[in-house]
Amino acid sequence: MIPLVDLRAQYLTIKEEIDAAISEVVESCQFVLGEKVEAFESDFARYCQTRHAVGVNSGTSALHLALLAAGIKPGDEVITVSYTFVASVAAICYTGARPILVDIDPHSCTMDPARIEAAITPRTKAIMPVHLYGNCADMDPILEIARRHDLIVIEDAAQAHGAEYNGKRAGCIGDLACFSFYPGKNLGAYGEAGAVVTNNGEYADVIRRLRDHGQSQKYYHDEVGYNYRMEGIQGAVLGVKLRHLDDWTAARRRHAATYRESLKDTGLRLLEEMPYNRSAYHIFPVFTPQRDNLVEHLKARGVSTGIHYPIPVHLQSGYRDLGYKLSDFPHTEQASNEVLSLPMYAELSSEAAAEVSDSIHHFCLQGVESRC
Numbered sequence: 001m002i003p004l005v006d007l008r009a010q011y012l013t014i015k016e017e018i019d020a021a022i023s024e025v026v027e028s029c030q031f032v033l034g035e036k037v038e039a040f041e042s043d044f045a046r047y048c049q050t051r052h053a054v055g056v057n058s059g060t061s062a063l064h065l066a067l068l069a070a071g072i073k074p075g076d077e078v079i080t081v082s083y084t085f086v087a088s089v090a091a092i093c094y095t096g097a098r099p100i101l102v103d104i105d106p107h108s109c110t111m112d113p114a115r116i117e118a119a120i121t122p123r124t125k126a127i128m129p130v131h132l133y134g135n136c137a138d139m140d141p142i143l144e145i146a147r148r149h150d151l152i153v154i155e156d157a158a159q160a161h162g163a164e165y166n167g168k169r170a171g172c173i174g175d176l177a178c179f180s181f182y183p184g185k186n187l188g189a190y191g192e193a194g195a196v197v198t199n200n201g202e203y204a205d206v207i208r209r210l211r212d213h214g215q216s217q218k219y220y221h222d223e224v225g226y227n228y229r230m231e232g233i234q235g236a237v238l239g240v241k242l243r244h245l246d247d248w249t250a251a252r253r254r255h256a257a258t259y260r261e262s263l264k265d266t267g268l269r270l271l272e273e274m275p276y277n278r279s280a281y282h283i284f285p286v287f288t289p290q291r292d293n294l295v296e297h298l299k300a301r302g303v304s305t306g307i308h309y310p311i312p313v314h315l316q317s318g319y320r321d322l323g324y325k326l327s328d329f330p331h332t333e334q335a336s337n338e339v340l341s342l343p344m345y346a347e348l349s350s351e352a353a354a355e356v357s358d359s360i361h362h363f364c365l366q367g368v369e370s371r372c
């Protein structure tokens with residue numbers, strides 16, 4: 001079976017470095033925060049071209065704290081997309097603010113800047129674009145609207161480690177940006193982890209306090225905070241892996257180029273890489289109304305696939321109270337119905353990538369016309 005991702009294959013390529021780094025944490029007993037986390041924070045800030053990085057215990061916590069640092073509170077509104085992992089919207093709900101959802105541009109599957117202004121009200125405080133699949137949202141028009149309406153921009157960069165927008169790294173474009181290091185992400189911990197990056201020292205200070213129960217010095221709690229601290233072992237693993245990230249991204253980009261070339265006459269719709277983007281290819285999605293049949297066909301031929309994501313947030317039962325309904329966001333709904341993620345990870349062999357493409361050809365090109 002060709003897997004969707006292969007975390008073990010990656011571990012085997014860096015086993016010695018990882019084992020040594022984990023063992024240092026165990027020897028030092030700095031299990032929570034500590035030197036390895038601090039070292040990773042400064043390396044990751046440099047990587048993202050930002051002044052500060054604050055390590056936390058998940059991408060969801062990173063989003064929650066970024067929103068709190070931005071001053072988001074009950075009664076406020078934050079604009080984001082429905083076509084995302086549910087955490088983007090959940091984090092807004094945690095603050096008591098109301099998520100205002102907008103549709104995507106179907107060519108990029110990221111926030112359509114043309115939809116933003118109609119969603120702005122006197123209560124709007126922030127915009128949270130999501131860099132889905134490793135592709136940055138179109139940030140220039142988003143920033144321009146934000147400046148004009150005095151709104152804070154928080155990038156959800158959980159899928160975009162190392163991606164670039166007009167030559168700038170994902171994470172240094174908005175006011176704050178949030179990363180997830182969930183194991184399957186492009187930069188993945190060996191457990192849960194996340195980070196907020198920003199150039200704003202005040203935001204960074206607030207986030208450092210809030211991740212550690214609001215304490216400024218030991219046992220002095222200036223406000224009610226959270227236990228969102230990063231673990232030492234995660235900092236150690238991430239520090240090792242960050243050194244390999246650019247090589248892994250380059251490998252993902254080679255696999256993407258192979259897929260593009262071999263799938264171009266299948267009738268499947270692929271996402272273009274926008275001129276402003278250098279994608280990190282967290283996911284390689286294809287789109288077809290025949291999605292569910294294609295999944296079965298590929299499974300029978302030993303190819304695993306994923307669906308990111310089958311139900312958009314505005315149609316999730318847990319989010320019914322937001323008041324949205326079917327057909328509110330047509331591009332989002334169509335993409336959710338048609339999207340399929342192909343195997344994508346740095347260690348994917350060219351033989352495996354060829355096998356995926358062959359199996360897709362076999363399905364799509366059975367008649368005279370493509371059935372995809």
Ligand SMILES: *Cc1c(COP(=O)(O)O)cnc(C)c1O
Pocket residue numbers: 058059060061084085087088130156158159179180181182193194
């Ligand atoms: C993974 C992800 C998150 C949440 O990160 P966790 O580390 O799983 O909490 C948020 N937003 C997006 C777009 C994600 O892909």
